[in-house]
Amino acid sequence: MVSDKGILPNVITYNSLICGLCKFGRWDEASKMLKQMEDDNISPNVKTFTALVDAFCKEGKVKEAEAVINIMIERGKVPNIVTYNSLIDGYCLRGEMIKAREIFDSITLRGLVPDVVTYSSLLNGYCKNLNIEKAEEMFHEMTVKGLKPDVVTYSTMIQGFFQVGRCVAARRLVDEMHAQGQIPDQCTYGIVLDGLCNNHLVEDALSLFYLVGNSKLNSDIAVYNILIDGAGKNGKVEVARILFQGLIDKGLQPDVRTYNVMISGFCREGQLGEAKLLFLKMEESGCPPNDVTYRVLLQGYLKNRHYDDVEMLLQEMDDRGYSLDASTLSLFIDHIAAGLLDRSMLKLFGKLVPKELLNDPSLCDWE
DNA sequence: TTAGGGTTAG
Numbered sequence A: 001m002v003s004d005k006g007i008l009p010n011v012i013t014y015n016s017l018i019c020g021l022c023k024f025g026r027w028d029e030a031s032k033m034l035k036q037m038e039d040d041n042i043s044p045n046v047k048t049f050t051a052l053v054d055a056f057c058k059e060g061k062v063k064e065a066e067a068v069i070n071i072m073i074e075r076g077k078v079p080n081i082v083t084y085n086s087l088i089d090g091y092c093l094r095g096e097m098i099k100a101r102e103i104f105d106s107i108t109l110r111g112l113v114p115d116v117v118t119y120s121s122l123l124n125g126y127c128k129n130l131n132i133e134k135a136e137e138m139f140h141e142m143t144v145k146g147l148k149p150d151v152v153t154y155s156t157m158i159q160g161f162f163q164v165g166r167c168v169a170a171r172r173l174v175d176e177m178h179a180q181g182q183i184p185d186q187c188t189y190g191i192v193l194d195g196l197c198n199n200h201l202v203e204d205a206l207s208l209f210y211l212v213g214n215s216k217l218n219s220d221i222a223v224y225n226i227l228i229d230g231a232g233k234n235g236k237v238e239v240a241r242i243l244f245q246g247l248i249d250k251g252l253q254p255d256v257r258t259y260n261v262m263i264s265g266f267c268r269e270g271q272l273g274e275a276k277l278l279f280l281k282m283e284e285s286g287c288p289p290n291d292v293t294y295r296v297l298l299q300g301y302l303k304n305r306h307y308d309d310v311e312m313l314l315q316e317m318d319d320r321g322y323s324l325d326a327s328t329l330s331l332f333i334d335h336i337a338a339g340l341l342d343r344s345m346l347k348l349f350g351k352l353v354p355k356e357l358l359n360d361p362s363l364c365d366w367e
Numbered sequence B: 001t002t003a004g005g006g007t008t009a010g
Helices: A011-023 A027-039 A046-058 A062-074 A081-093 A097-109 A116-128 A132-144 A151-163 A167-179 A186-198 A202-212 A221-233 A237-249 A256-268 A272-284 A291-303 A310-320 A326-337 A343-351
Strands: none
Touching (some): A011 A046, A046 A062, A046 A081, A081 A097, A081 A116, A097 A116, A116 A151, A151 A167, A151 A186, A167 A186, A186 A202, A186 A221, A202 A221, A221 A237, A221 A256, A237 A256, A256 A291, A291 A310, A291 A326, A310 A343, A326 A343
């Protein structure tokens, strides 16, 4: 691997490439790259190994990540705090909080010092696994240790409070982060809007949105996706429609999630005609439907006992290589069992059941 | 700007 100008790759070049390949799950190529790196007599360093550890952890493959850590130790490279933070994330992602805590506790024994990211990662794990008390403990403990919660720490904790319905505590924390000089960013904003919507406070979310007005914060399609979904789920599909039109008028481009939440909102209200129109508009707008779109629409049709387009949608899913997820599948099974669907559809339907669901005990006996 | 943490659809 030599560039046109005869420049040789170094450890930085390889790390960048390996990291990029890992990010896209291209493990084979990443491992080939690692091998080539060694053939070039360039030793992988702590960052190289940590990139691999992190990539495995993000897929929940903690055993593989630990294997990489063992290899790096064998090669005389010492894992650092970044390496262990990734591992904590991996265990948190799997919901294995006892193990995550063990890694956290082992950090000090290894002579390393947990940093803001370490605390925030474990705190996030506790929040995601709905153990808000433990999360609060971490939040408190880090300040005792002299670590200052940053924007990410606050955002994580705020989301945790919203998830368990503690909206007052969440809002108080937004004020506190301001007072501490940690300015909420785009991500915090999304977390707050989503948290309000999910706690039946969509009016508050909308007030905040209109208060923010034409700021850059509101030029993010994710903000619209959150609000359109929130409005729809709170029975305000007309508000959702206005928001959708608003983002178009503003020159923003709806993405596949925007369409999906809007279609989902129409289906919820039984407005299947509107849902179908939007579905058809996706392709011509350069934003083709994805597997979620099909599942949302199918669920909408089934729940509203509107079977005209079902076979066509299943056929299109098959053509596109999409499959049914567990919840759509179980809805289908109910309708088949109740004799509501034409049995001629069964063959096509069977092709869309993913292998991993074939032996699912909750879905058997449908024939 | 060589590796780490927080946001949206089913």
